[in-house]
Amino acid sequence: xxxxxxxxxxxxxxxxxxxxxxxxxxxxxxxxxxxxxxxxxxxxxxxxxxxxxxxxxxxxxxxxxxxxxxxxxxxxxxxxxxxxxxxxxxxxxxxxxxxxxxxxxxxxxxxxxxxxxxxxxxxxxxxxxxxxxxxxxxxxxxxxxxxxxxxxxxxxxxxxxxxxxxxxxxxxxxxxxxxxxxxxxxxxxxxxxxxxxxxxxxxxxxxxxxxxxxxxxxxxxxxxxxxxxxxxxxxxxxxxxxxxxxxxxxxxxxxxxxxxxxxxxxxxxxxxxxxxxxxxxxxxxxxxxxxxxxxxxxxxxxxxxxxxxxxxxxxxxxxxxxxxxxxxxxxxxxxxxxxxxxxxxxxxxxxxxxxxxxxxxxxxxxxxxxxxxxxxxxxxxxxxxxxxxxxxxxxxxxxxxxxxxxxxxxxxxxxxxxxxxxxxxxxxxxxxxxxxxxxxxxxxxxxxxxxxxxxxxxxxxxxxxxxxx
Amino acid sequence: xxxxxxxxxxxxxxxxxxxxxxxxxxxxxxxxxxxxxxxxxxxxxxxxxxxxxxxxxxxxxxxxxxxxxxxxxxxxxxxxxxxxxxxxxx
Numbered sequence: 001x002x003x004x005x006x007x008x009x010x011x012x013x014x015x016x017x018x019x020x021x022x023x024x025x026x027x028x029x030x031x032x033x034x035x036x037x038x039x040x041x042x043x044x045x046x047x048x049x050x051x052x053x054x055x056x057x058x059x060x061x062x063x064x065x066x067x068x069x070x071x072x073x074x075x076x077x078x079x080x081x082x083x084x085x086x087x088x089x090x091x092x093x094x095x096x097x098x099x100x101x102x103x104x105x106x107x108x109x110x111x112x113x114x115x116x117x118x119x120x121x122x123x124x125x126x127x128x129x130x131x132x133x134x135x136x137x138x139x140x141x142x143x144x145x146x147x148x149x150x151x152x153x154x155x156x157x158x159x160x161x162x163x164x165x166x167x168x169x170x171x172x173x174x175x176x177x178x179x180x181x182x183x184x185x186x187x188x189x190x191x192x193x194x195x196x197x198x199x200x201x202x203x204x205x206x207x208x209x210x211x212x213x214x215x216x217x218x219x220x221x222x223x224x225x226x227x228x229x230x231x232x233x234x235x236x237x238x239x240x241x242x243x244x245x246x247x248x249x250x251x252x253x254x255x256x257x258x259x260x261x262x263x264x265x266x267x268x269x270x271x272x273x274x275x276x277x278x279x280x281x282x283x284x285x286x287x288x289x290x291x292x293x294x295x296x297x298x299x300x301x302x303x304x305x306x307x308x309x310x311x312x313x314x315x316x317x318x319x320x321x322x323x324x325x326x327x328x329x330x331x332x333x334x335x336x337x338x339x340x341x342x343x344x345x346x347x348x349x350x351x352x353x354x355x356x357x358x359x360x361x362x363x364x365x366x367x368x369x370x371x372x373x374x375x376x377x378x379x380x381x382x383x384x385x386x387x388x389x390x391x392x393x394x395x396x397x398x399x400x401x402x403x404x405x406x407x408x409x410x411x412x413x414x415x416x417x418x419x420x421x422x423x424x425x426x427x428x429x430x431x432x433x434x435x436x437x438x439x440x441x442x443x444x445x446x447x448x449x450x451x452x453x454x455x456x457x458x459x460x461x462x463x464x465x466x467x468x469x
Numbered sequence: 470x471x472x473x474x475x476x477x478x479x480x481x482x483x484x485x486x487x488x489x490x491x492x493x494x495x496x497x498x499x500x501x502x503x504x505x506x507x508x509x510x511x512x513x514x515x516x517x518x519x520x521x522x523x524x525x526x527x528x529x530x531x532x533x534x535x536x537x538x539x540x541x542x543x544x545x546x547x548x549x550x551x552x553x554x555x556x557x558x559x
Contacts, residue, residue, distance in 0.1 A: 410541065411498040411506075417490040418520075418528055443495055443526055450522075452495045 007205065009037045011212045013082040015225075020084045022226045024103040027111035028121050032233035032286040033083070034108060041076040046085065050105060055089055055097035071437040078438070078458060122234055125243045125275040133277060135241045138267055142279035145264025146203065147333055149210075153182050153191050154199055154336040169262040179213035191340075193368025199337060200373050207281050210263065218252075227252040235265070235278050236286030243275040315383045321394040323356040328383065340364055341374050356397065361404040371405035414442050419459070420450035434462055493519050494534045496527040502541070503527060505548075509540050 012033070015023075023029050034046065049056050065073045077098075080086035087099050110116040152168045153176060176182050181195035191199070198209055211232060218228050231253045238244060246254060257276055260266045267277040316328040317338075325342055328351050329335065335352055338344060341364035344354035364374065375398055382392040391398070419435075422428040428449045435441040435453050444451035453459060498506070506527060510518040517537045519528045529537060 410502045410545065411496050411538065413497075413529075413534055413538075414495045415493075415531055416495060417492055418495075418522075419490045443497070443522070445523060448522075452522075452526075452528075456490060 007208050007212060009079075011215065012037065013079075017084050019226055019229075021101070021103055023229055024101065024107050026230045026233070027107040027116065028237050029230050029233040030104055030107035031111040032236050036236075036286045037083075039076055039079060041072055042080050045076060045080065046100065046108070049086075049098065049100050050108060055099040058088070058096040058098055061098060071439075074437055075439070122238050122244045123248050125245045129243050129269075129275060131269055132243070133267065133269075138240065138277055138279045141267050142264040142281045145262070146206075146281065149176070149263070150199055150206075151333045151336065152176070153195050154333065154340065171259060172262050175210070175213055175217065178217060179210070181213075191367070196340070196364075196367060196369045197373065200369070200377050203281070204284055207263075207265065207285065211265075211285075214259065218256075221255075223252040223255060224250075228256055231256055233286060235260075235282040236284075238278040238283055240278065240280060240283045243277050246274055246276060315381050315387060317378055317381045318383045318386055319356070319378060319393055319397055321396055323397060323400070324353065325356055326351060326353045337377070340367070341369060356401065358404050361401055362407070365405045371402045374401055414452070414454050416440075416442060416452055416454035417456045418450060418452050420448070422449050425449070431459065431463070435459060491519065491528070492531060493528045494531050495522075496529050496534070497525055498527075500524055505541060505544050506537065509537065509544065 012020075023033075034043065038046065045061075061073075077086065081088065084101055085104050087101055088096055089099055090096050148167045149172060152173070176195075177184070179194070180192055181198050182189050183192050184190075198206055201209065215225060215228060218225055227250050231249070246257065249257070257266060257268065258271065260282075261268050261276075263281070264279060265281045267279055268275070316334070318326040318328075325338070327334065327338055330350055335344070335347070338352065338354070341356070341360055342354045343357050343360045344352050346353045361371070361374070365371070375393065379392050386392050419431065422431070432441070432444060432451055435451065438455075438458055440453040440455045440458065442452045442454050496506070503521075503525065506529075507518065507521065510516070517529055517533045519530060521527055
């Protein structure tokens with residue numbers, strides 16, 4: 001499970017059970033969820049149960065795990081239960097057993113066996129396209145569209161002129177504002193904390209963030225959420241460079257094609273065209289990082305917006321121990337990103353130079369960017385010469401960035417719930433152990449018998465189950 | 470009996486025992502900062518802090534945390550006037 005798809009997973013678990021059931025009617029959706037949303041252990045459990053004729057007794061499942069792996073097992077099962085993939089049943093003799101949700105099992109089998117007539121994996125165009133486009137063109141197109149969006153967000157903030165954002169559609173602009181990636185402040189557009197995080201993510205995660213925002217608003221546009229999700233998952237299973245027919249798409253999905261074209265996720269030669277091409281942004285939606293290595297050269301160029309002319313030369317930033325920064329780039333987008341946390345002073349045709357100062361870093365921290373984000377951006381874009389050092393960045397610089405941030409942020413906060421007033425030590429130990437296993441425990445105080453958790457839903461359902469016993 | 474407490478409290482049954490949990494924001498900071506937070510709280514009718522948990526932890530009302538942080542910033546600025554202006558000139 002990659003970092004980017006975990007956002008999608010977070011969104012998915014919040015959907016109601018009806019939506020899950022409808023989603024699971026599409027084999028492509030089921031396969032995509034199975035392939036890239038589920039943790040490895042959950043996958044193994046699903047695979048093991050998939051072809052079992054009867055329900056699987058939970059006592060038997062327990063025997064598969066070492067006692068020490070109880071935490072992992074609980075986490076995997078919890079994800080499966082949240083997604084309504086697995087159903088816990090209790091028979092008359094109070095024996096519990098697990099079963100896959102029927103629709104999910106059926107669709108997954110169809111996807112694996114290639115059986116059924118569902119056509120959910122897209123229908124390739126029957127006639128060859130006279131204006132067929134190649135993969136390089138699609139990459140170029142996707143990159144241009146996506147960079148325009150990013151540049152629109154960053155460029156307006158740092159005041160790179162009014163020409164910014166002309167190529168970005170009105171719909172996309174509204175979406176970015178609705179998602180609070182950018183906000184109107186004092187009559188001009190500024191990037192927000194969310195937007196900052198967004199820009200520094202890798203491209204795949206960015207695409208998901210934007211699409212999830214899109215999903216939140218589809219119902220207002222009269223589109224069906226399930227349709228939109230199925231379509232996204234289908235896109236993930238398509239082949240790059242192949243044109244697909246629009247004939248099998250629902251009205252919602254046709255409407256969606258237009259928006260996705262604006263994002264650069266799909267390409268259409270014209271609005272009335274009867275075919276569409278998925279771009280690399282689309283086909284990597286639901287694949288693990290392993291699937292990307294085949295085209296790593298193109299992809300890394302895509303991940304690092306702006307270095308189109310030299311895809312092999314990914315790093316471009318040099319930082320000296322005196323906080324001076326040199327960036328070999330002429331991309332406005334990269335310059336804009338850098339200027340969010342650097343005091344840039346000089347610009348040459350292929351180089352900008354500046355300095356990391358306390359003022360520039362604290363300004364960035366105030367806008368919501370964290371020192372960790374700055375450091376990870378600088379590290380991942382370090383010049384090949386810098387990459388000969390370990391670590392890539394001078395340690396003094398990294399420490400100083402953290403210290404500057406710490407000066408502004410003196411407290412660490414976590415929202416959540418304080419649990420207390422346990423009747424007995426055993427009660428306390430039991431729930432504490434469960435919370436720890438789930439990974440929701442933030443703070444504990446054994447003497448006062450209380451602890452703090454950042455999520456309560458699982459604990460509540462655990463207590464309910466316990467109370468029923 | 471459950472103590473009467475400020476803030477949102479959801480008691481729920483767990484076996485025979487009544488267990489309380491309270492929504493809030495856990496604030497982790499060093500002792501000096503904590504002292505300032507407590508100071509701010511006491512000057513404002515205790516409207517921020519629900520409870521002091523230990524040396525380095527406080528439970529604060531979720532809705533008030535942003536305001537509390539802002540007040541802390543101002544207080545730090547006032548108390549720690551440092552003449553050090555950044556050196557952009559080396």
